[in-house]
Amino acid sequence: MAEETRTPSSHGAGGHERSGGPPRGPRPGGGPGGPREGGRKYFRRKKVCKFCVEKIEAVNYKDVRLLAQFVAESGKITPRRLTGVCTPHQRRLSRAIKQARNIALLPFAGRAQ
Amino acid sequence: MNRNYEVMFIVRPDMVEEDLNKLISTLESSVTSAGGTAKSEVWGKRRLAYKVGRFNDGIFVLMLIDAAGAVVHEVERRLRVTEQVIKFLTVRTDEELKRLDKIKKLRDSKKKASAQPAAAPATPATAEAGTEAPATASA
Numbered sequence: 001m002a003e004e005t006r007t008p009s010s011h012g013a014g015g016h017e018r019s020g021g022p023p024r025g026p027r028p029g030g031g032p033g034g035p036r037e038g039g040r041k042y043f044r045r046k047k048v049c050k051f052c053v054e055k056i057e058a059v060n061y062k063d064v065r066l067l068a069q070f071v072a073e074s075g076k077i078t079p080r081r082l083t084g085v086c087t088p089h090q091r092r093l094s095r096a097i098k099q100a101r102n103i104a105l106l107p108f109a110g111r112a113q
Numbered sequence: 114m115n116r117n118y119e120v121m122f123i124v125r126p127d128m129v130e131e132d133l134n135k136l137i138s139t140l141e142s143s144v145t146s147a148g149g150t151a152k153s154e155v156w157g158k159r160r161l162a163y164k165v166g167r168f169n170d171g172i173f174v175l176m177l178i179d180a181a182g183a184v185v186h187e188v189e190r191r192l193r194v195t196e197q198v199i200k201f202l203t204v205r206t207d208e209e210l211k212r213l214d215k216i217k218k219l220r221d222s223k224k225k226a227s228a229q230p231a232a233a234p235a236t237p238a239t240a241e242a243g244t245e246a247p248a249t250a251s252a
Binding site: 055057058061062099101102103104105106107108 | 175201204209216
């Protein structure tokens, strides 16, 4: 039950981060909006991989500020479908986040105090 | 066979700077005596993301080591034995560095390649436009 109540909130946290976090930065340059799906009234701007756009190749566990953008408030790694990161970069990113957790630069759960 | 490693470790926040410098120099000397090179940088006191033992913050130290794997094992053993060290992490970086080097080279070559053809087609395009304009004018 506790798990059930927590899931939406963490999802919401991810969404919040999306709206306020820098992953949004490269989007305006990311082409003429997204395709209209199924005649929906609003359209979604196509998400672009931050690492590809800004040409950040080194995803390093020491760069806490960068990694923190891809961690939800609960401490979870934000899924690709929310951030738009491409698969190869998500792989490196998740490894870096896990290393950072190990050396107490990022929390395993919850906010860094 | 030498490889590049990064060893990051955290010592207690109440550790005196002298002791810390002594610890770092002994670690470095153990690497250099085994034929490697070591470079360290102290990040200073930082807040930990979670409690480790009873500590809420610690002094972070990063060591860049270029040596064989056995040397790093010895460094890790020393860190484990030292009571002041509350956490450490070893990462091998040589393959990552190689990859980054490759990407950098590729980018540089692309930059050069794109700089030359961009200048070349520019002149024929203007020449074509020049010949086309009088043709339409006469018609």
